[in-house]
Amino acid sequence: MGLExxxxxxxxxxxxxxxxxxxxIDQDILGEIxxxxxxxxxxxxxIGIVVGGGxxxxxxxxxxxxxxxxxxxxxxxxVINSLALQDALEHRGVPTRVQTAIDMPxxxxxxxxxxxxxxxxxxxxxxxxxxxGNPYFSTDTAAVLRAAEIEAEVILLAKNVDAVYDSDPKIxxxxxxxxxxxxxxxxxxxxxxxxxxxxxxxxxxxxxxxVFNIKTPDNIIKVLKxxxxxxxxxxxV
Numbered sequence: 001m002g003l004e005x006x007x008x009x010x011x012x013x014x015x016x017x018x019x020x021x022x023x024x025i026d027q028d029i030l031g032e033i034x035x036x037x038x039x040x041x042x043x044x045x046x047i048g049i050v051v052g053g054g055x056x057x058x059x060x061x062x063x064x065x066x067x068x069x070x071x072x073x074x075x076x077x078x079v080i081n082s083l084a085l086q087d088a089l090e091h092r093g094v095p096t097r098v099q100t101a102i103d104m105p106x107x108x109x110x111x112x113x114x115x116x117x118x119x120x121x122x123x124x125x126x127x128x129x130x131x132x133g134n135p136y137f138s139t140d141t142a143a144v145l146r147a148a149e150i151e152a153e154v155i156l157l158a159k160n161v162d163a164v165y166d167s168d169p170k171i172x173x174x175x176x177x178x179x180x181x182x183x184x185x186x187x188x189x190x191x192x193x194x195x196x197x198x199x200x201x202x203x204x205x206x207x208x209x210x211v212f213n214i215k216t217p218d219n220i221i222k223v224l225k226x227x228x229x230x231x232x233x234x235x236x237v
Contacts, residue, residue, distance in 0.1 A: 004226040007046040007120065009147035009155045010037070011140065014052035014081055016160055016214040023055060025084050033158075034088040036217040037125065040224055041094050046120040048150055049127045050143035051085060053077025071135035075102060078139060082129035083107070095124040101133030101142070113149050120150060140198035148205045155207055156223055157194070158214035164193050164231040179228065180237035183209075193233060202233070209233040 012033065019026030041047060056077035057070075082098045089096045097119050098108035109115065111128065119126045131142040140157075147155050165175040166189065183203035186193050193199060193211060202209055212219040212230030222229045 002226075003043060003045065003224055005045065005153045005224060007048075007150070007152050008040075008224070009048045009050065009143055009150070009152040010158065010220070011143040011155060012049065012051045012085075012158045012214060013160065014054035014056065014077065016158060017051070017081055017084075018055035025055065025081070030084060030088050032217045033214065034085065034092055034094075036220045037089060038092045038094050039221055041123070041125060043221075043224065044123075045224060046123065047125045048116070048120065048146060048152060049082075049085065049125065050131075050139055050146060051078055051081040051127065051129070052139040053081060056080060068135040071131075075130040075133070078131060079104070079107065079129045082127045086127055089125060095122075096127060097124055098127045098129055101128070101130035116146075117150055126150075138195050138198060140194040141201060144194075144198045144201040144205070144207065147207055148201070152207065154223075155202065155209045156220060157209055157211045158220070159211060160213065160215065161211075162213035162216075162230060164191060164211050164233065166191065178231050180232045180234070182237050183233060183235055186233060203235055206235050208235075 017025050017030055019029040053074045057074050086096045086098050099111040099116055100108045101111050103110045116126050128146045131137060131139050132145055143155055164178045164181055167175045169175040183199055186199055210223045210230055210232055219229045
């Protein structure tokens with residue numbers, strides 16, 4: 001079976017890295033995800049990654065704190081996760097670069113689009129940290145923005161749920177599961193796939209989105225091979 005995509009953006013939520021701990025980084029989970037990223041890399045896929053920071057800090061849940069300050073703290077949390085993922089990948093022999101939207105040259109490269117694309121062409125995995133570098137924008141929006149800039153063919157959205165539903169399946173046992181759905185319907189139904197800014201940016205740039213459960217890391221490979229996994233979100237379905 002051939003590859004469905006050659007250049008991808010993988011979005012991994014920070015919560016996924018914490019596993020059942022709910023906070024910090026579960027080394028076993030980090031290792032499992034890194035193993036599958038390596039498998040995809042060995043298949044010849046060019047891989048960009050955006051990691052969230054919710055396993056360390058969720059700015060919106062903080063009470064009484066200035067939103068800009070809280071979001072900057074969240075950006076720093078994404079750097080912690082990005083460095084951990086870089087280390088795990090490089091221990092597996094996968095050349096990796098971290099680029100940050102906020103300059104911190106002693107830790108990582110600054111984000112430069114042309115340099116990022118060149119890294120991908122040289123088969124290096126590129127991890128984009130610090131979101132967009134601006135408050136009020138989520139790491140989901142950052143993933144879509146970077147995907148558009150590097151001309152990724154698809155965004156793989158690795159979450160703690162196995163697909164897109166019309167309501168929370170943990171609360172509503174009769175929740176309707178979607179195999180395919182359009183961006184417009186996601187917006188109209190206010191489904192919590194990504195925030196509306198990220199969803200609109202995806203739709204405007206016609207970048208398909210695959211939503212799947214990261215608790216089964218094999219799903220990354222299945223999506224790349226064109227197997228039916230999770231939910232496909234696209235402009236037209």
